[in-house]
Amino acid sequence: MDNLKAYLKKRDAIRAQEVPRLTLFCCGGTSCLSSDSDAIIDLLRGKVEAHGLEADIEVKQVGCLRLCGEGPLIFVEPDDITYVKVKVEDVDDIFTQHILNKQTVERLLVTEPDGTWVTSYREMPFYKSQHRIALRNCGEIDPRNIDAYIAKDGYHALAKCLLEQTPEDVIETVKQSGLRGRGGGGFSTGLKWAYTAAVKSDEKYVICNADEGDPGAFMDRSIIEGDPHSLVEAMTIAAYAIGSNQGYIYIRAEYAISIEPLELALEKAREYGFLGENIFGTSFSFDIDIKLGAGAFVCGEETALIRSMEGHRGEPDKKPPFPSESGFRDRPTSVNNVETFVNVPAIILNGAEWFAAIGTENSKGTKVFALAGNIKNIGLVEVPMGTTFKEIIYDIGGGHPEGKAIKGVQIGGPSGGVITRDYFDTPIDYDSLTAIGAMMGSGGMIVMDEDTDMVEIAKFYLDFTQEESCGKCTPCRIGTKRLFEMLERLTAMKGEPSDLDKLDALARNIQAGSLCGLGQSAPNPVLSTMQYFREEYEAYAYRTKRTKYQVDAQKCIGCTKCARVCPVSCIRGVVREVHIVEEADCIACGACYDACPVDAILKP
């Protein structure tokens, strides 16, 4: 393929080969695979083969279908039927009832609270409000099949860049689109490429940061597993733009399962001539290798990532010089994250104006969030920038699974902050998040209900950062440790009111004095919870926090249920009289709370 026509011919030939037939899109995302979706797929394929139906029915393993909490998921097209929570035992029914007898297996549909069934994902609010750019192919195509990607216009953008545009044109388009880094910082991708392109050097590098380290975030891995060729194509476009011949994907070793489809994608891309020497018959050559991380959160920081790629401890360097000037092997290097990259082919094909029309004034396009925690619909959500928390939590997320009040949402991982209900109308973009003390981060969004203890949450994050601090600079190494210890003292009811001021002062010193983004943002979870939930800190500091369960004498009907389930027998009372918890013996297990039929147990 050395001209655009040849590419289009190839693409159209692949499309022509695709015969419309009954297709079962089976989710092969991490959550679903862990719930035996691979066994379900094997069984379904076995049955199709046994009945000689291979020509009429395709069982397709695709990437993440996004509604992870309801997995394993199967979408049946063109019947427009969505099955959820499918188990190995259900395979018989799906095959016999649906495939052979054309009858929907109703018990595997999503059931609404009023008992009605939702037959298709297209009707579900979770899917309706989403707008997919980064996840455009995820769940649609077989990630192991390069032809499936080409049929979806895959490598068309690369052909367009190499054959019709100069590197300057490409950079200009990306700049004009307003695409900003999706990994946390939010720096303009076009500018980053322009800086790297401007430096003269014998070698330059394109690096994909796939070290998705935020706890509670899984969008990058879903993209890599569900649509690896988009990443390969985008990195190749970046390489052309900045003048690089070698790229690397730095991926967490914990994501072993993602590495295999990625390696396969690289191999196929080489075979088809999308990687290697003289791509599309031009003088441009480029290849990509995989570099394994080994479990260090700080390696998400670009200078630390580069150190780790060079085989060192992943300690960050001071900036400047920025990697665009002197990065991997001291050469100009552009580091971008997975989600940022995969937007690029769509921008090249649809134009900068198309992308810039989506989102808000300074944050263009969409953002993928990993929605998890105390929420009904757990999964991946891609929405235009500027969507409010309310829309994501209630419209898409479906609110709390048991209808409890939602207290706040944590966004941005260990570097981000907690946002309260009062701010749920805030449109989510880079600037408005910074203004309310949070940050975009990579896109983890953890919903917390009224039972969540915010001081415990801050302690949880500090435990994480103090352990992940690389130790290079003192404010972060010792500061986060002391911050964690102060929170431990508070939650053990051994704190003092004066601790609150000390916490605040230390947090601000760590912010101001740390070398890299990890340290500078490490106190955010403490500062944001202190700002919005100060009364919870005060309850610990003044030691007024109740830690034991109590019985509400007004409500108790004396049914004895609580006393019977108490594992330490610390609830006293006789039938039809008000019961009492012996607080000295209470271990706060919550068994009585769950057992009480009239909500008479008060939580600590």
Place this chain on the structure above:
Amino acid sequence: MKNKILDMSSLDRNLLDQLDAYVASLEGDNEENLIHVLHRAQALFGHLPHNLQLYVARMLNLSGAKVNGVVTFYSFFNEEPTGKYVVSVCMGTACFVKGADKVLQKILELIGTEKNAMSEDGLFTVKDVRCIGACGLAPVVTINDKVYGKVQVGDVESLINRYKGGQ
């Protein structure tokens, strides 16, 4: 002590040969390859004792201190042996807010060991791990490569008992 670290005779020659072959297949700079070599070494030997680290250092012409510095920096590398079953409790935020800490406590209690230490019978090592990206299944426990989702404190005993017999 010095001799013990330098003594490589306790390392399985067959596994070392496999490691040698892997290193010989690598191209490029020794230092840049170090992390990949350590991954392979750990996959072969199960953990990275000091004498093995020194072996790697000698092979790549790096200092033992350099190799040890890298091994101890990254949480994926273990210097201590691990049990036959590595029980990992995900401590990602999604799992944490759904009670993963209580699940971890219960597992430690049942196995009667401390976090990150091998149980006396050599069967288990219990660890807390960072997010494994299966948040839809929170709280998540993995035992070797098998993932168990939505694990409640009440489920732990039967789960661990399945492995206690050594299977």
